[in-house]
Amino acid sequence: MDADQQPTLSIASSSGENHNPEMGGGLPVIQYWAEHTLSPEGPKLWQTLTHKSACLSCAWGTGGQKGGFTNEAGETLQRCMKSVESISAEIQPAVPAQVFAQKRITELQSLTSLEADRLGRLSYPMILRAGSSYYKRISWHEIYAIAEAAFRKPPERIASYSSGRSSNEAAFLLQLMLRTIGSNNLADCSDLCHAPSTVGLKQMFGSGTSMVSLESLKQADCVVLVGSNAPANHPRLMNELIKLRDRGGKVIVINPVLEVGLVKFGSPAFPVKSLLTGSEIASMYVQPIPGSDTALFVGIQKALLEQNLVQWDYLKAHTEGWEAVVEQARSTPWEAIVNTCGVSQAEIATVAQLIGHSNGVVFAWAMGITQHDNGVDNVYSIANTALLTGNAGKIGAGTMPIRGHSNVQGYGSMGVTVRLKQEIQTAMEKLLGRSLSRVPGYDTRALIEAADAGKVDTLICIGGNLYGANPNLVEAKRALGKIETIIYLATKPNLGHFHGLAKQNTLIIPVFNRFENPHKTTVESGNNFVRLNDEGKTHLKDADLIAEVDFLTEIADRVLGNDPVEWRNLQNTQYVRQLIADIIPGYEKIATIDQTQEEFTIGGRIFTKPRFATESGKAIMFTTPLPDLSLPQFQDFGLPESTFGLILTLITGRSYSQHNTVVYKAHDRYRGMPHRNCILMNQFDAERAGLQEHQPVTVQGDAGKLQNVEIIYGSVRRGSALMFYPEVNVIFKARIDKRCGTPAFKRVPVAVYAETDGGNSVSI
Ligand SMILES: Nc1nc2c(c(=O)[nH]1)N[C@H]1C(S)=C(S)[C@@H](COP(=O)(O)OP(=O)(O)OC[C@H]3O[C@@H](n4cnc5c(=O)[nH]c(N)nc54)[C@H](O)[C@@H]3O)O[C@H]1N2
Numbered sequence: 001m002d003a004d005q006q007p008t009l010s011i012a013s014s015s016g017e018n019h020n021p022e023m024g025g026g027l028p029v030i031q032y033w034a035e036h037t038l039s040p041e042g043p044k045l046w047q048t049l050t051h052k053s054a055c056l057s058c059a060w061g062t063g064g065q066k067g068g069f070t071n072e073a074g075e076t077l078q079r080c081m082k083s084v085e086s087i088s089a090e091i092q093p094a095v096p097a098q099v100f101a102q103k104r105i106t107e108l109q110s111l112t113s114l115e116a117d118r119l120g121r122l123s124y125p126m127i128l129r130a131g132s133s134y135y136k137r138i139s140w141h142e143i144y145a146i147a148e149a150a151f152r153k154p155p156e157r158i159a160s161y162s163s164g165r166s167s168n169e170a171a172f173l174l175q176l177m178l179r180t181i182g183s184n185n186l187a188d189c190s191d192l193c194h195a196p197s198t199v200g201l202k203q204m205f206g207s208g209t210s211m212v213s214l215e216s217l218k219q220a221d222c223v224v225l226v227g228s229n230a231p232a233n234h235p236r237l238m239n240e241l242i243k244l245r246d247r248g249g250k251v252i253v254i255n256p257v258l259e260v261g262l263v264k265f266g267s268p269a270f271p272v273k274s275l276l277t278g279s280e281i282a283s284m285y286v287q288p289i290p291g292s293d294t295a296l297f298v299g300i301q302k303a304l305l306e307q308n309l310v311q312w313d314y315l316k317a318h319t320e321g322w323e324a325v326v327e328q329a330r331s332t333p334w335e336a337i338v339n340t341c342g343v344s345q346a347e348i349a350t351v352a353q354l355i356g357h358s359n360g361v362v363f364a365w366a367m368g369i370t371q372h373d374n375g376v377d378n379v380y381s382i383a384n385t386a387l388l389t390g391n392a393g394k395i396g397a398g399t400m401p402i403r404g405h406s407n408v409q410g411y412g413s414m415g416v417t418v419r420l421k422q423e424i425q426t427a428m429e430k431l432l433g434r435s436l437s438r439v440p441g442y443d444t445r446a447l448i449e450a451a452d453a454g455k456v457d458t459l460i461c462i463g464g465n466l467y468g469a470n471p472n473l474v475e476a477k478r479a480l481g482k483i484e485t486i487i488y489l490a491t492k493p494n495l496g497h498f499h500g501l502a503k504q505n506t507l508i509i510p511v512f513n514r515f516e517n518p519h520k521t522t523v524e525s526g527n528n529f530v531r532l533n534d535e536g537k538t539h540l541k542d543a544d545l546i547a548e549v550d551f552l553t554e555i556a557d558r559v560l561g562n563d564p565v566e567w568r569n570l571q572n573t574q575y576v577r578q579l580i581a582d583i584i585p586g587y588e589k590i591a592t593i594d595q596t597q598e599e600f601t602i603g604g605r606i607f608t609k610p611r612f613a614t615e616s617g618k619a620i621m622f623t624t625p626l627p628d629l630s631l632p633q634f635q636d637f638g639l640p641e642s643t644f645g646l647i648l649t650l651i652t653g654r655s656y657s658q659h660n661t662v663v664y665k666a667h668d669r670y671r672g673m674p675h676r677n678c679i680l681m682n683q684f685d686a687e688r689a690g691l692q693e694h695q696p697v698t699v700q701g702d703a704g705k706l707q708n709v710e711i712i713y714g715s716v717r718r719g720s721a722l723m724f725y726p727e728v729n730v731i732f733k734a735r736i737d738k739r740c741g742t743p744a745f746k747r748v749p750v751a752v753y754a755e756t757d758g759g760n761s762v763s764i
């Protein structure tokens, strides 16, 4: 692709009939707030918003003891519309009993994600037994009998999957129980998400999370935001970008899609200066080819060398392995760089100049960086750039993976991972008085493959939608169908409960959410800040819900007795926090949080001096090979060469109105996509292939196809396109980064071609 053919910074679609908003946020956000807070659900919504607990939605971590609207720097007005979206879903009435009594599983399977979520809250435990067509209510006595038998299977045939919505306490107990039983099969949604960040940063800095605190971010004068759609997925980060621009700082956005909210964003936190007119966000917007960020960053490094902007003293004093990284940047020809990333040398030079002349640069990224088969290299290449410019280990600078679920990072900290930290392993072995199993555990992809190979008998899922979150949904369904017992702990029904059915028994256990738990819990934000959540009550009348902690300890008590602890005592979460304080590094302060209510930053993670948590104290740098981004041909899809269409690189991700596999609204107004079965394409690509806007096309991957997909023109990098998950997950298999198991969700080769048979769309 010719670098000169890149789209320029413009938000109007070239179709000429674009009615998309000209900025992110803005009045629609206020309308949404007004509609919901003034509706009949309003009082309950307000009560929840002001409850002392962390926001359910993203890991930015708003809420907690200083009130629902406060961030960790104590600033108010920080609660965003996404948080209202997630609360509204949780305060729905219970699913009417006749739904499960009358709807056969096949009918439930025909629901969309949105319809499944709109059924309401789960309010009593249910089972779907082999041979039955209905989910039926089940007694706790029977549940525990089934669960106990399931957890007495050979340890390597027992597994869990978790999604970071529940508490640190539940996470800690989950891993303690599984590891005590002898299983390391602790798959987690982070395997599909930020695992490349955890793996890459841990190797480089000895700590796998953000090294930047919110306080430090406030002192940066440049943010490089890579592969993140923060206006939709981390809306309050936008306030920090607005403030940074106000103080004269620069924001460099790197994203193949021109996201309107990253160009301009109207924030309700600044009602006068920003809400209506919008604030400019990107000082510079670079649109590389999806999957090419490593090449782009090597290019930035090369330009830094050429412009004499490398901090040699810093490199020599505080890093190891810099020589090879410098040599790679020096010796990689510009031609290879520009051809791989599709960004011109001049533009790369400008990015380098902006970075090199700033005092403090924060490099922040999300799924556009991690969800590739070279996700770890992407992370290395960003962190290398930070190090070459001395932007790690000082206030106002550093590497900042923007984490996903509200407590996904806490899950990792608590040891819910297949890569257990040495310190935790040692401390757990001390507690147990024996060695933990050394059999490597299954991460999420490995779990699906093991299940498909008939190697898993028992699976417990703490939240999430293991089925819908995976690529190749046909495989996921088949694999889950080979597991004898699956236990889903959930607040609301989702497609996973209807399609991810076990061979014998599928149980759905309804649980309290974060603001309803009868005991205090804690969570950890992506900025390494621990929040305390007060006890609460559910609005559901006559509901038979259970706390996740109570359910886990009950099973553990039955299977393990007193090994290594009195499990039932841990139903008092204060005792769990004592154990966490003893076992989890940096979490010492949690021991007294019940008395002090003092939320805290985890020790050993925020680096304000260039002394890192590696053995030598220096950062370790790694070279980053340029990716091979060649695409398959029509024949590779089993299609004739003469097919009327084109091959594109598909980005799969979130609309502006969904939370992961849960869809809140069918359309995406910010991208002008009227429904879920759309493909966002560049007008130039479509016309070159003889296709036009609104035309129905087939989009085919290596595992299946979707039909009747409507073409929508948008400002997407030429050669690439965007569609929504989970629906699109039916069409492609997983290419993964083997170092962390994360699938390449952001670079899916697809054939897009005109419909010939007008066939129906494939549903999942
Ligand atoms: N409202 C809401 N909030 C959420 C979530 C949600 O679903 N809804 N999900 C939560 C979770 S679990 C997560 S992980 C985060 C996800 O937050 P994001 O990572 O922001 O979400 P994605 O939709 O996956 O979008 C990634 C962005 O990367 C860009 N991109 C794609 N490919 C590339 C590439 O190759 N290079 C670069 N540089 N950019 C690329 C896409 O165009 C898109 O703008 O949000 C969390 N917060």
Ligand SMILES: Nc1nc2c(c(=O)[nH]1)N[C@H]1C(S)=C(S)[C@@H](COP(=O)(O)OP(=O)(O)OC[C@H]3O[C@@H](n4cnc5c(=O)[nH]c(N)nc54)[C@H](O)[C@@H]3O)O[C@H]1N2
Pocket: 162, 163, 164, 165, 166, 189, 190, 192, 193, 194, 367, 371, 404, 405, 462, 463, 464, 465, 466, 468, 469, 470, 471, 489, 490, 491, 492, 493, 494, 511, 512, 513, 514, 548, 652, 653, 654, 659, 660, 661, 662, 725, 726, 728, 729, 745
């Ligand atoms: N194609 C494609 N696939 C992707 C991605 C992508 O960008 N593209 N992104 C990946 C990423 S980043 C992630 S994180 C995964 C997300 O995958 P998951 O985390 O597995 O899925 P979610 O949709 O977030 O799970 C939502 C469900 O969690 C349950 N839940 C909500 N709150 C609670 C609670 O308090 N307790 C319990 N027990 N349950 C609760 C509800 O039942 C809800 O339906 O998807 C991945 N899959």
Ligand code: SF4
Pocket: 055, 056, 057, 058, 059, 060, 061, 062, 078, 079, 080, 081, 082, 083, 233, 234, 235, 236, 237
């Ligand atoms: S930015 Fe994230 S944590 Fe903060 S209110 Fe919005 S969804 Fe919640």
Ligand SMILES: [Mo]
Pocket: 189, 192, 193, 194, 404, 405
């Ligand atoms: Mo995620």
